[in-house]
Amino acid sequence: MPNSKPSAKSPAKPAAEAEDRTRDRSRTEEGILNAARSVLVEKGFGGWGVNGIARAAGCDKQLIYRYYGGLDGLAEALGTQIARETEAALAALPAPEVDSYGALVAALIDAQLHVLRSHPVMQRIIAWELSEANALTRAFADARSRALMAWFAQVKGDFTAPPGVDAPAINAVMIAAVQQMVLSSGTIGGFAGMPLAEPADWERLRSAIRRLILAAYDGSGTPTAG
Amino acid sequence: MPNSKPSAKSPAKPAAEAEDRTRDRSRTEEGILNAARSVLVEKGFGGWGVNGIARAAGCDKQLIYRYYGGLDGLAEALGTQIARETEAALAALPAPEVDSYGALVAALIDAQLHVLRSHPVMQRIIAWELSEANALTRAFADARSRALMAWFAQVKGDFTAPPGVDAPAINAVMIAAVQQMVLSSGTIGGFAGMPLAEPADWERLRSAIRRLILAAYDGSGTPTAG
DNA sequence: GAGAAATATCACCGACCGGTGACAATTGCC
DNA sequence: GGCAATTGTCACCGGTCGGTGATATTTCTC
Numbered sequence: 001m002p003n004s005k006p007s008a009k010s011p012a013k014p015a016a017e018a019e020d021r022t023r024d025r026s027r028t029e030e031g032i033l034n035a036a037r038s039v040l041v042e043k044g045f046g047g048w049g050v051n052g053i054a055r056a057a058g059c060d061k062q063l064i065y066r067y068y069g070g071l072d073g074l075a076e077a078l079g080t081q082i083a084r085e086t087e088a089a090l091a092a093l094p095a096p097e098v099d100s101y102g103a104l105v106a107a108l109i110d111a112q113l114h115v116l117r118s119h120p121v122m123q124r125i126i127a128w129e130l131s132e133a134n135a136l137t138r139a140f141a142d143a144r145s146r147a148l149m150a151w152f153a154q155v156k157g158d159f160t161a162p163p164g165v166d167a168p169a170i171n172a173v174m175i176a177a178v179q180q181m182v183l184s185s186g187t188i189g190g191f192a193g194m195p196l197a198e199p200a201d202w203e204r205l206r207s208a209i210r211r212l213i214l215a216a217y218d219g220s221g222t223p224t225a226g
Numbered sequence: 227m228p229n230s231k232p233s234a235k236s237p238a239k240p241a242a243e244a245e246d247r248t249r250d251r252s253r254t255e256e257g258i259l260n261a262a263r264s265v266l267v268e269k270g271f272g273g274w275g276v277n278g279i280a281r282a283a284g285c286d287k288q289l290i291y292r293y294y295g296g297l298d299g300l301a302e303a304l305g306t307q308i309a310r311e312t313e314a315a316l317a318a319l320p321a322p323e324v325d326s327y328g329a330l331v332a333a334l335i336d337a338q339l340h341v342l343r344s345h346p347v348m349q350r351i352i353a354w355e356l357s358e359a360n361a362l363t364r365a366f367a368d369a370r371s372r373a374l375m376a377w378f379a380q381v382k383g384d385f386t387a388p389p390g391v392d393a394p395a396i397n398a399v400m401i402a403a404v405q406q407m408v409l410s411s412g413t414i415g416g417f418a419g420m421p422l423a424e425p426a427d428w429e430r431l432r433s434a435i436r437r438l439i440l441a442a443y444d445g446s447g448t449p450t451a452g
Numbered sequence: 453g454a455g456a457a458a459t460a461t462c463a464c465c466g467a468c469c470g471g472t473g474a475c476a477a478t479t480g481c482c
Numbered sequence: 483g484g485c486a487a488t489t490g491t492c493a494c495c496g497g498t499c500g501g502t503g504a505t506a507t508t509t510c511t512c
Contacts, residue, residue, distance in 0.1 A: 022508085023459050023508055024459090025459070044358060050499085060460060062462090063460070065501075128357075129413060131270055131357055132270060132272070137413065141414045145419050148418055149418070169433075172418040172419070172420040173431070175417075176406035176417055177399045177406065180403065180406040183356045184356060187358065187363065187367075192374055193398070204395050205395060211391070211396065215442045215445070216437055216441045219445075247478095249489050249490070275468095275469065276470060277470075288473095291470095291472080292489085
């Protein structure tokens with residue numbers, strides 16, 4: 001079938017850009033979702049809107065309403081996608097080989113630091129949660145909190161916290177510190193005079209966190225010889 | 227002229243609202259600054275703009291440009307005001323009576339928690355710092371960081387950290403945790419499954435923080451008998 | 453082929469934004 | 483009194499926002 005649709009439109013676009021003009025809803029949806037992520041990373045949640053996302057996706061914003069039901073639906077889809085992939089990221093982490101509850105928690109907090117550092121979208125979402133309290137951010141926070149606790153419960157196995165120690169509170173404090181540090185490194189480049197840019201900075205942070213956790217749980221903060 | 231100008235300020239408005247129509251630049255400036263604070267607290271930094279602030283101040287937005295040179299100048303004035311009052315708040319805290327470096331740090335972190343919890347404007351500014359990296363938020367963060375470190379250095383007196391402990395890193399971690407917890411309590415109402423609403427919740431957080439610090443510095447996290 | 457359904461685009465709306473110039477009202481100075 | 487500087491108000495601009503109805507284009511079904 002010779003492409004004889006428009007008589008004179010044979011090689012109008014010589015495909016130099018490989019522009020795929022075929023219509024494909026699933027691909028468009030994927031493009032919108034990817035655009036939503038990149039806009040969130042680059043502009044922050046303040047610049048996260050239908051106009052900018054459609055612009056980044058290279059399509060009309062009407063499609064956002066048609067396929068996702070507007071900004072809320074798109075945010076919900078983004079949230080479930082994030083939840084899925086973080087769940088997978090946590091599940092893919094090697095089970096830490098430890099011999100104490102404190103060492104276990106230290107490994108888990110360290111894993112959190114690693115995952116969050118490599119996930120700019122989640123950093124933006126956390127900043128969003130800290131800035132606005134609406135149904136969307138609450139849903140985000142709830143999902144994250146539940147995933148976190150489920151993962152914790154699943155991976156801790158037979159280990160139990162020493163008696164007399166409020167493990168949930170201490171763990172929450174340390175995760176809070178990790179989040180604040182990662183977020184602050186992204187915007188300010190450090191925190192309270194402590195730089196967070198070079199790998200050595202992060203190693204320093206990791207050892208401080210490790211010392212805090214081990215001391216709180218196991219009683220003596222003997223740093224891992226080194 | 228139908229509008230028979232009230233020759234004397236006859237009680238056209240019976241002062242039921244005590245509307246003061248006298249012109250006073252300094253009072254207007256103060257009103258604008260207060261409006262800027264309340265708008266920041268109630269709407270967040272995303273809704274912090276000349277239109278809303280002028281509306282809240284009950285004056286024309288033109289005055290914001292005339293008296294403060296626009297949003298940037300207003301933010302700068304707000305920043306110096308905040309810096310002054312937090313400096314005063316920290317200086318007004320009673321010097322902690324402690325007998326160890328760990329206890330000192332625990333008291334200072336606790337003071338930070340107290341000050342930040344009672345200062346919603348600063349909470350908003352911190353959330354701002356975590357969300358956007360511009361000249362303004364960097365200035366905010368720098369000022370806060372310097373004030374924090376100066377206060378720390380001034381109040382620590384003769385105490386010195388135990389050898390082999392990275393005190394700046396550990397202190398930064400704990401302050402980061404405090405900030406994240408306070409900010410999260412304001413929007414989500416808790417953190418990682420730990421509620422932060424009732425006074426008992428905050429007491430629980432305080433003791434967890436105290437245990438972490440004491441254990442890291444003094445080697446044994448004996449909770450304050452109680 | 454024809455028609456329906458799905459997909460994508462366009463044009464437009466009202467609202468709000470930051471910013472500015474022109475103008476009215478008050479105050480202070482002489 | 484007269485007059486100028488200060489203080490406050492109003493109207494407007496270009497731009498972006500979220501949202502929607504109408505319409506063009508492609509694809510599927512028969």
